Amino acid sequence: LLFAGILMHINATGSIALEAISPSNSASAWLMLIGIGLNTAMPPLHAWISDAYPKATVTGAVFMSALTTKSAIYLLIRLYPGWEALIWMGAIMAIYGSIYALIVDDIREILAFSIISQLGYMVVAIGIGTEMALNGAATHAFSHILYKSLLFMAAGAVIQSTGRHRLSELGGLAGKLRWVMLLYFVGGASIAGAPLFNGFISKSMIISAAGEAHQEWIVLILLGASVGSFLHTGLKLPYFTWIAPPGGRHASHGHSSEPIDAGRIPRNMTIAMILAAGLCVGTGVYPWILYDQLPYANHYNPFTVYHLVETTQILVLAFAGFYLIKDRLAEWPGITLDVDWFYRKPGHWFGVRLVRVVAEIFSWLSDGLEYIAGALSEGFRNPLAWLHGKEYRAYRFGPAMGTAMGTVLFVSLILGIYLLFR
Structure with a gap:
């Protein structure tokens, strides 16, 4: 958020100076403010501070308390004075x-x-x-x-x-x-x-x-x-x-x-x-x-x-x-x-189901790719059989071989199309 706001601000003003930003509705100013607000532990973006500090090392917590949030306060003083x-x-x-x-x-x-x-x-x-x-x-x-x-x-x-x-x-x-x-x-x-x-x-x-x-x-x-x-x-x-x-x-x-x-x-x-x-x-x-x-x-x-x-x-x-x-x-x-309970619990519920859906889609695509690769490799492994009409025993191959064959054929197809129409 902060970096996106900085890029938008530079694009709009052409300046990288740390200067006070007048209160406005510009997206860049609010994006930077939200990013700085996360570092300043503004609710509801504060949960990291109450989670991280108790779990830090004895010395690490001292340095975190002294440095992390004060850098954000410095930025607020330089950029957002007078924002009601x-x-x-x-x-x-x-x-x-x-x-x-x-x-x-x-x-x-x-x-x-x-x-x-x-x-x-x-x-x-x-x-x-x-x-x-x-x-x-x-x-x-x-x-x-x-x-x-x-x-x-x-x-x-x-x-x-x-x-x-x-x-x-x-x-x-x-x-x-x-x-x-x-x-x-x-x-x-x-x-x-x-x-x-x-x-x-x-x-x-x-x-x-x-x-x-x-x-x-x-x-x-x-x-x-x-x-x-x-x-x-x-x-x-x-x-x-x-x-x-x-x-x-x-x-x-x-x-x-x-x-x-x-x-x-x-x-x-x-x-x-x-x-x-x-x-x-x-x-x-x-x-x-x-x-x-x-x-x-x-x-x-x-x-x-x-x-x-x-x-x-x-x-x-x-x-x-x-x-x-x-x-x-x-x-x-x-x-x-x-x-943080309000976004961690729903986030976990949504994340589990999203991962499950993505895994099912990936499994379906993988199975389809293996089937296509298997069919292509079975058909092209002995082209002479097309001429002589001989029947051959089906070749048994594993998923890894099928995936590799399919990948090679797919890359060859793309390369051929590129060379044909360039």
Whole structure:
């Protein structure tokens, strides 16, 4: 889709420059947008991210979280600033990702769905298209690389140490993986937008840009998604991984579980997490290091009383809400269906029947070709018999011989026709 859109765009404009495309109904612009949207995990094209990240290697998931979707965000910033359709698509992403992150069981699947939610903030900002909004999208993309890498490193450390990846199989690791827990909480505070962490300096800029653009409903949606981010990534995942009893989700239903064995974490993993955590805190405490690198002049100050009070209220209310619903989050684990079910199930049904029909047609054609090849080879294997009228015993040959003979005769026929009429 993306490549087809690029070719159509080049054919229509004659340019290969990365320039902003004005909102239009051109097929090339929408094809490219759909292709980029697939990489940005826009619903319903997002299923690859929740499937791939939980199954990646411990290190592979870190690089995927940092690089794959951010390249698409860069393209959206360059090509589609100010496209209003992106505002509501981003809002859907922010809420959709948070809802699914609250109900899934795999720790890296939680983080994968939270990526969709965080990308929603960036897509909203790109759709708004003002200088502050685009600055916010760029800042949040950079912040997201840092804190999401830290979160995936911490989740990978848990998997590396215990060999387990589901919340229903974890718990009670605070004493065994204390440093991993503390470093994870830095990432959790960052994604929640807590003051003095890097998520705060970028989320608040995007929400402020939405307010200045008079997008009141979008502001409320993004604030709600912030509550969700703190619930699923800042509270739910660490609680059932480190704080709840072993097998915490089962234990919440009165089922005991044996303590979980946890091996030592390699030193290089710990050092990498410390570096990422330091960058999350450093840019959160002094954001002007990052603000000075933004594409547009920045006059935004995140450390106003209004922003600090608003964020603190959100975090306190989210914590209180988690305390009330944590037992509901400790349900028995199961399979969570996503929208990909609607095209994977029919696709499988259609694919099986399509393959069956194609196989039957191929079998019929193969049988027919073998019959024709057999008849031709039987008739032409001894042309002298035509002159003498002698009868010969039918020659028995296998399918391979018949196919080869038929192919040779067919090629000879085509070559003869070509030489005759050229």
